[in-house]
Amino acid sequence: RISKQTAPPVTLGGMFKRPSDKPAAPGTPRTTLSAEQKAGFEQAFGALGMSVHRWKDDTATIRREEGKLDLDVSLLARQLPPYTSVDDPRALAVLVAPMLGMSLPHDVLAKLDEARSWLRPRLINPGELSGPRRSMCRRETFAGLLRAISIGPGATASLVRTEELDRWGIEFDEAFAIACDNLRSSLLPDDIHEVDQSFGTLAIIHDSEPAAPACFIFDTLLPHWQPESGAVFAIPTEDTCLVLPVMHGMGAAALADFVQMSFNLFGRTEDALCDQLIWATGAEIDGHLDPTPRFRHLPITKVEERTGKRVHLEAEGAMGDLLRVLGAIE
Secondary structure: OEEOOOOOOEOHHHHHOOHHHOOOOOOOOOOOOOHHHHHHHHHHHHHOOOEEEEEEOOEEEEEEOOEEEEEEHHHHHHHOOOOOOOOOHHHHHHHHHHHOOOOOOOOOOOOHHHHHHHEEEEEEOHHHOOHHHHHEOOEEOHHHOEEEEEEOOOOOOEEOEHHHHHHHOOOHHHHHHHHHHHHHHHOOHHHEEEEOOOOOOEEEOOOOOOOHHHHHHHHHHOOOOOOOOOEEEEEEEOOEEEEEEOOOOOOOHHHHHHHHHHHHHHHHOOOOOOOOEEEEEEEEEOOEEEEEEEEEEEOEEEEEEOOEEEEEEOOOHHHHHHHHHHOOOO
């Protein structure tokens, strides 16, 4: 289990579901939408090319190209990030579109100034590149994953395509830097938790932002970030980033514990985002140490035996360099 320094402990299983995603308890009264909320949703639906034919309680009958649809809008409202306002139809449309499995229409965020605050960094498994996602902009990163940019928080948010970048007049790396700055404003030290019974390990979890891309902002997010030694991390799901900050000469015991815990979680996670360990450090550029994280894959061989499973580490390459930093080998 993990515990937050200023909050009661929560179970390890809770790391894989955001509190906002939890279903209402049996007998909980349904949310009753106010007239203001209904009006806000109607404008958002209009921005998405749909219109409300009629309301019955909290259910809206929606007209769209494919025909009519009865939609429980109170359910959409419960799934929105905390503090979402209905006063901005464009913002509401950005959040609602992925919930309805829709691509965001081009005219909703036609200008960069309108889109800037919505951009977020994302980590994508290539296996997700199907259907509309094939047209998204992406770049290769560590352990076979891709880095991408979403429009809005959440794992189902629309992903930026070349046509969006062309319309906004920016390149991918510039948009990705904006996205990382936005994530810095959303992920805060309060979202970093200590993991019980695991020396030095931290877990990054947020109610509405995927935590996996936190690796791109370790230099400003992690307390006492040391770019020379960096941190080892694992991302079993988009919602969870496990981190072991590395200090020179700290020994290999904490790393061994982190490896065991991570691989136990990989085995319990269906379709893990990534079942590998990564080492993030700064890089020396023109004689100066840049604290921005760069990533090195730590190859680990999983061995299955009759008595159980174990992992095998080769003390060479990136792993050898890490063990030397830890003081475990000469």
